[in-house]
Amino acid sequence: MSIVNIADKEAKKAQVSKFAVIEMEIGTLAGIEFDALDFVWQAAVKGTVLENAEKRIRKIPAKARCGDCDKVYLLDYIYDNCSNCGSFLKIIIQGKELRVKSLETF
Numbered sequence: 001m002s003i004v005n006i007a008d009k010e011a012k013k014a015q016v017s018k019f020a021v022i023e024m025e026i027g028t029l030a031g032i033e034f035d036a037l038d039f040v041w042q043a044a045v046k047g048t049v050l051e052n053a054e055k056r057i058r059k060i061p062a063k064a065r066c067g068d069c070d071k072v073y074l075l076d077y078i079y080d081n082c083s084n085c086g087s088f089l090k091i092i093i094q095g096k097e098l099r100v101k102s103l104e105t106f
């Protein structure tokens with residue numbers, strides 16, 4: 001998990017061995033299974049600087065701009081079509097984020 005690598009680097013920078021809290025922003029199209037995240041998380045952070053960190057996640061809803069009518073709309077799935085004209089042509093403008101927003105030490 002790249003999140004762990006990011007935290008690892010930050011820990012070295014801040015010269016801490018563990019983080020208390022990690023805040024993340026994850027887009028709904030980032031390829032993360034939110035339902036499975038807890039399970040995956042436990043395994044991914046074991047023995048790392050995030051092992052005991054409380055994770056806070058902000059879900060970022062996916063948004064696209066229609067390639068035909070220019071309307072900006074929310075989408076649940078990558079293949080959703082425009083809510084205004086039904087077009088499948090679109091540019092994803094939000095929802096693929098996967099970033100660490102903040103890390104807090106004890």
Ligand SMILES: [Zn+2]
Nearest residue numbers: 066069082085
């Ligand atoms: Zn449209």
